[in-house]
Amino acid sequence: MKIKVGVIFGGETVEHEVSIISAIQAINNMDRNKYDIIPIYIGKDRTWYTGKMLEDINIYKDMDLLKRYAKKVTLCKKDNTYFLVNTKGLFRKDVAELDVAFPIVHGINVEDGTLQGYLDTIGIPYVGSRVLGAALGQDKVVMKQVFAAEDIPVVPYTWFYDTEYYTSKEEIEKKIKKLGYPVIIKPANLGSSVGISIARTEDELEKSIEEAIEYDTKIVVEKVIENMTEVNCSVLGNYQSQQTGVLEEVMGADEFLSYQDKYLGGGKTKGSKGMASTNRVIPARISDDLTKEIKETSKKVFRALNLSGVCRIDYIIDKKNNKFYVNEPNTIPGSLSFYLWEPAGKPYNELLDDMINIAIKDFKNRSSKTYSFETNILSNCNGLKGSKGMKVN
Secondary structure, three states: OOEEEEEEEEEOOOOOOHHHHHHHHHHHHHOOOOOOEEEEEEEOOEEEEOOOOHOOHHHHHHHHHHHOOEEEEEEEEEEEEEEEEEEOOOOOEEEEEEEEEEEHHHHOOOOOOOOHHHHHHHHOOEOOOOHHHHHHHHOOOHHHHHHHHOOOOOEEEEEEEEHHHHHHHHHHHHHHHHHHHOOOEEEEEOOOOOOOEEEOOOOHHHHHHHHHOOOOEEEEEEEOOOOOOEEEEEEEOOOOEEEOOOOEEEOOOOOOOOOOHHHHOOOOOOEEEEEEEOOOEEOOOOHHHHHHHHHHHHHHHHHHHOOOEEEEEEEEOOOOEEEEEEEEEEOOHHHHHHHHOOOOOOOOHHHHHHHHHHHHHHHHHOOOHHHHHOOOOOOOOOOOOOOOOOOOO
């Protein structure tokens, strides 16, 4: 019997289109002898859709056509079975049954634990990190604070909220000046390099901060490592065990790997195949000792952030001082970083198999834990009078 996999993608996020690309890639590489694939597209208005036509990336060029023929659905649980349900009209109609959900989403409102929390509420098994890991991996400030506790190296930085910038601008600019120009300014909760820019002067700083504030309430400013190499490492596993793929050295056309480089073909590659189209060198041109150290650090990051499934951890190597820093993790990386596993002997379809198997194994393990009690403390409660003397924690 085939496993019914609901691939969830899209959402109200600036990385909406990137998610579509990653999801269609994965759908096209899933073993249809093992899986019944049910595409689940979340529109920018947060409406959920399903339908066979969603597997064709060309349908997203005409959203009116998509909304006309795809079925609006919601996810629900009935008798320990999970269904996509069409609620249009007077009667509920079951559209598709699911065994496991596979979120392939990027960015705030979906990758950040929001979607994961909803899936946990329904109770369905799902691929990837749970709420805590997803949230930690999305917030660039909180993740750095976790890294500091675990002695994981990060570049010098400062951070602030948008309201603090408008009320304490001079104080914040002094902190940034202590870092030393140039600096890189980032929205704390976005990915795919959206809203990120480099400032080399105070005048550029103000413009860069204003741009970042358009996307987020929390801003992080980091010291730029100028003589640097960017390398990425993908990790597959859960809290029990982790394995790493081949390291890549990223060759961006801009000063940092921009959205243009990643998805619009800003380098030599035209068109877009997601992160798979980015200019890169595999394996990264670094020493065996440094490769080993980065792989071990990647496992440490994966465990510290409570991650699961596959992630990609991005690094900056300071070539002048021979140091490396964790830049950020991607809890659901573009293209699921399959291109870092194929050179290691794991084809994309096998990577997807592993991710689904991990999700099912983790769900069974969690199901064996105690989350509630059969007893009801309210059964002996006689209204408010019966609650006198009861201590509620």
